[in-house]
Amino acid sequence: MLERIKIVLIGTSHPGNIGAAARAMKTMGLSRLVLVAPRCEGITPESVSRASGADDILDTTPTLETLEAAVADCHWVVGASARSRHLPWPLCSPRQLADRLPGEMQAGTDSVALVFGREDSGLSNEELQRCHSHVHIPTSETYSSLNLAAAVQVLAYECRQAWLSTQQPASDRHPAPFGVEWDNPLAGHDDTERFFTHLERTLIDIGFHDPRNPRQLMARLRRLFLRSRPDAMEINILRGILGRVDRLARRSEATATGDSSRRHC
């Protein structure tokens, strides 16, 4: 899917932006860049420097004279538009673009083009009217000066999100509890309950908890620990700590008994 997405830059003024756009594309797995009538030399050493390893994209980037030529093999052409236009045109957000992308890809065998305009003035009305849809990246009302490569980055990111969603087997749509593969299995119910039993006994032994006046202490501690879904090693660590405290408590008690027996002597 991603190899059928074409990024078209029209009338770009700064060679650095071309390189930065290539870099933005490559991080998201896009590879097809087309320049239309750049208002600069096109690809320069500055472009290569800003591409930062994505210059393989620049090597295969054609420079064409017209938007028409750039999108000739595309069945869905979407123009990035900053301004609201005189004549309303179908408009989507980047997220809506991503939602539609897989379906659009299935609907045609050609490519999809995302078209970006000039750094200072965007796309002309005529260019926008060559597009099936417009996409508007929502920006601050008081400052909408999105850098060209940054705009490419946002849409390329949404394209990759769309592609990732098609790659997920249905079973993977239920992520692991912590969003990442964990290093230890979650603690079993029994182990967790044994920990709570141990915790309560220790808290009584050290005089922190009075079962005759429990307030909500154990409930609060249960809630705290259960919320974090402890893994097996974490439960082992916690029980290790309790074991150490138990020893201290016993030693302290033995001393107290010793003291009192001495008192009685």
Add this chain to the structure above:
Amino acid sequence: MLERIKIVLIGTSHPGNIGAAARAMKTMGLSRLVLVAPRCEGITPESVSRASGADDILDTTPTLETLEAAVADCHWVVGASARSRHLPWPLCSPRQLADRLPGEMQAGTDSVALVFGREDSGLSNEELQRCHSHVHIPTSETYSSLNLAAAVQVLAYECRQAWLSTQQPASDRHPAPFGVEWDNPLAGHDDTERFFTHLERTLIDIGFHDPRNPRQLMARLRRLFLRSRPDAMEINILRGILGRVDRLARRSEATATGDSSRRHC
């Protein structure tokens, strides 16, 4: 909401990236930028040039020495992480971050920090372990070289998406972090860090933790407690327990000293 999101850049090498990050932020309505120990001059004329009109953000950007100082007023700290780590940590995608953001904002009155590491090496393990969550921007498997400002752009874009969603009528669809109205405010960063400091000292005092051979003990305990997002009362309870254990440890030590003095008698 957006004014309570803080972008923290650690160890940045290129002044231009700082300016480009400010520009990326401002387009999405973010305004709070903090530099931590930059590995360059910090804000230079190149930064201002790349900020392209977002230099009001640079004017109010403090440069601090530690991550600790930068996130002291934050109740949710999320570190951008490119690599999978030795010790898995709760991880979310930028989209999941956006989904959680409004609820997190309701749950605490402090700020939320999005922390970005060095251009070449990202965040250190120690820095990542100060974070409640990590966020990973999915990139191409063969080329993951996301420019720093581009990474800021993607997350800032998702933050704005999250904010826009709260501006829509049915804004009740953003659950609080625990899916229910909570009885206590979430613990502040300082209180939580003081708890970890106390915990470590106590574990050393009772002989459970040897800082010369730390293994991953404190990292594992940080991960466990940060995952549960402790509330203020829970932190109080935990510190109460530690205080009680401290007293036992002191008594035990005094006894040991007393014992030995008796032995010497």
